[in-house]
Amino acid sequence: MDQSDEQSLLERCRTGQDDDAFAALVERYKDLVCALVYRLSRDRNQADDLAQEVFLKMYRGLPYFRGDAKLSTWIYRIVFNVCSQERARRRMVEVPLDPGDGRPPIDPGAADASFGDLELRDRLDRAMASLPDNYRFLIAAHYLRGIQYDALAEALDMPIGTVKTHLYRAKRLLRERLTR
Amino acid sequence: MTCADALDAIEAIAAGDLALDGEIAAHVAGCRSCAAALDTATRIERALVALPAASAPPRFTQEVAAAVRRERWRSEERVDRAFNVTIAAGLGLVGAALVSLFYVGSLAQMVLAVADTLAKAAQGPPAWQPSGSLPILWMMAAAATMAVGVWWWLERSPRFDDESA
Numbered sequence: 001m002d003q004s005d006e007q008s009l010l011e012r013c014r015t016g017q018d019d020d021a022f023a024a025l026v027e028r029y030k031d032l033v034c035a036l037v038y039r040l041s042r043d044r045n046q047a048d049d050l051a052q053e054v055f056l057k058m059y060r061g062l063p064y065f066r067g068d069a070k071l072s073t074w075i076y077r078i079v080f081n082v083c084s085q086e087r088a089r090r091r092m093v094e095v096p097l098d099p100g101d102g103r104p105p106i107d108p109g110a111a112d113a114s115f116g117d118l119e120l121r122d123r124l125d126r127a128m129a130s131l132p133d134n135y136r137f138l139i140a141a142h143y144l145r146g147i148q149y150d151a152l153a154e155a156l157d158m159p160i161g162t163v164k165t166h167l168y169r170a171k172r173l174l175r176e177r178l179t180r
Numbered sequence: 181m182t183c184a185d186a187l188d189a190i191e192a193i194a195a196g197d198l199a200l201d202g203e204i205a206a207h208v209a210g211c212r213s214c215a216a217a218l219d220t221a222t223r224i225e226r227a228l229v230a231l232p233a234a235s236a237p238p239r240f241t242q243e244v245a246a247a248v249r250r251e252r253w254r255s256e257e258r259v260d261r262a263f264n265v266t267i268a269a270g271l272g273l274v275g276a277a278l279v280s281l282f283y284v285g286s287l288a289q290m291v292l293a294v295a296d297t298l299a300k301a302a303q304g305p306p307a308w309q310p311s312g313s314l315p316i317l318w319m320m321a322a323a324a325t326m327a328v329g330v331w332w333w334l335e336r337s338p339r340f341d342d343e344s345a
Contacts, residue, residue, distance in 0.1 A: 031239050
């Protein structure tokens, strides 16, 4: 589906209640939204509900979407808002990363050849969950299918330089929390 | 180049946004802790790149379409309900206005007569003059008698919903 097809679908959604056009848009973005929401919520069932909420908000907002930004950018913004609101509402689990979780901290000097294994990935997930919302979103989105700095900048309404700086800070926080 | 300067650049180097050369390269080569930090940052970078991307569950599109239909149905239902309430309120207002047009004169007359009677009663004996308010009092007495009669009849008659009747 190219850009003109997308524009045509958007027009069909805006001008009438064209369920087929909206379904085509959902089909196009569902994997991206679900992957992003899953990374942000870490709970499969909740992620499915939140992903559905993202598309419902998109459906409600389509009549007001002027098309100044790319549709994908607008969707990132909706994902960010939905997940932030949900996190604020439910006070999502912020797992402390102290050594009390029974797992030894990463020894930077040790030969840890299995950094990508499930346990360490789980620790990375936990560390990500403890980051502030905007840092979490940046990391989740940037490392998902290479979402570019400019799209993130537009979605979060900040300059590209700030996006890069925030990403570096977020990863530094991750590093510090994983080696603490 | 200090450790603080090097650590500020570690994540950019690990992400490939900044080349490891010059002063930073020299510092990292000679500083064990900065070298370890770069090593960890590089592993984190690789792990983040390797994070799996979840895909949408089966029938996700159909579920979203159903949710949209439900939402639209609820929205139409709200509009219908608001319309019905508005129509009912409008009809009620029109009815009340019509009734008022017919009865406002006599009601006002009754209210004024009662107020006049009370005012005269407050002035002391003679409490009231039968000539002015007598019809009103007769009407009130008749209404009260009728209300008592209806109450008595209802109490005496078997109830429609009384299973024992």
